[in-house]
């Protein structure tokens with residue numbers, strides 16, 4: 001409304017009016033929401049909302065992406081509205097959405113909140129908006145639609161058959177897991193003949209160019225099975241993905257490679273891909289496979305520098321990791337390594353017991369101090385304050401540990417996400433907080 005008024009006021013000067021419209025159109029894609037939103041929204045609205053705090057630097061970094069997301073959804077005519085809200089000012093709204101850290105990205109659809117935890121990129125967020133903003137289960141009513149979907153998605157979970165109690169389980173799995181993956185339904189004749197279905201109804205998972213039919217006896221609960229299998233067997237991993245993979249309960253064999261893939265990195269990556277593909281039957285129940293070009297997350301986990309290129313197996317359920325006992329150059333070495341991890345002959349390192357957590361906190365503090373060292377000369381007071389903050393955080397942590405109440409993460413989660421600590425440690429903290437609230 002304000003925009004239109006402003007425009008009418010300067011209507012005499014067309015140039016100014018155009019300029020105003022242009023300036024306004026940049027921000028008009030994203031609406032600023034406050035507590036009154038709780039009253040004004042209607043049941044059919046779909047909103048994608050970024051909750052931020054004025055002092056949070058990660059939130060500021062997200063601003064340009066958020067504008068692009070808003071403008072793209074608008075230009076596509078998407079039903080998804082894009083908003084942002086200062087969670088420190090609109091506290092009732094933030095409380096309703098259970099915002100615990102910044103920035104938080106959530107979708108509100110038919111009164112249900114969906115949390116986005118993927119990479120904070122335009123593509124990642126847009127995909128989330130399309131997926132969660134659209135139908136819960138997408139019907140593939142023709143071969144053409146099916147083929148189109150296959151060409152666009154790495155992973156497809158498809159329900160085949162008429163209404164049944166399996167369909168009920170499928171829908172309830174979709175309600176929870178739509179934040180991660182797409183859900184489809186199709187009739188038998190839409191699926192290729194090679195997909196053998198012993199009986200109907202059935203749930204089929206398509207990935208890595210092959211298909212898996214759900215079998216309750218072997219695979220257990222449907223929702224857990226989909227959650228476990230929702231990543232490709234071999235993939236490029238960033239720290240967000242690795243963190244998310246923790247929830248599948250599988251171990252992850254990671255090839256740490258150099259960005260741009262020098263020849264040696266290329267070899268290491270191919271070795272992992274080969275083992276992932278050729279030994280899928282043997283290992284895919286226990287392992288995911290992938291490569292990472294950024295080793296900061298792993299450095300934080302190992303609490304040391306890491307060799308690149310190299311191999312590491314991580315257990316994200318407990319922040320443990322395994323390193324190959326010998327120089328790994330051949331497929332056989334790598335298979336021996338995987339077997340050693342599975343049969344327990346290779347010792348797990350790291351973990352998330354109290355001593356490891358204290359070590360990790362000290363490591364994070366040290367890394368942070370190294371990061372801010374160049375700034376000491378420019379802003380000695382700020383640096384001292386930061387150092388003091390970290391020391392008191394450590395002291396508080398140790399105190400709470402000794403009292404056998406390692407709950408400090410919950411309380412500090414909101415304060416220390418201001419880009420002060422490394423992204424990796426923030427994520428780890430977030431993970432522990434999430435686990436606790438499960």
Ligand SMILES: *[C@@H]1O[C@H](CO)[C@@H](O)[C@H](O)[C@H]1NC(C)=O
Pocket residue numbers: 165166169216221
């Ligand atoms: C649906 O889920 C329930 C509970 O997890 C399970 O007992 C039941 O067997 C499932 N039904 C089918 C048809 O898979």
Ligand SMILES: *[C@@H]1O[C@H](CO)[C@@H](O)[C@H](O)[C@H]1NC(C)=O
Pocket residue numbers: 251315317318320341342348
């Ligand atoms: C990974 O961590 C989980 C949770 O602590 C544990 O149960 C499992 O045995 C670990 N896996 C391996 C291979 O050590």
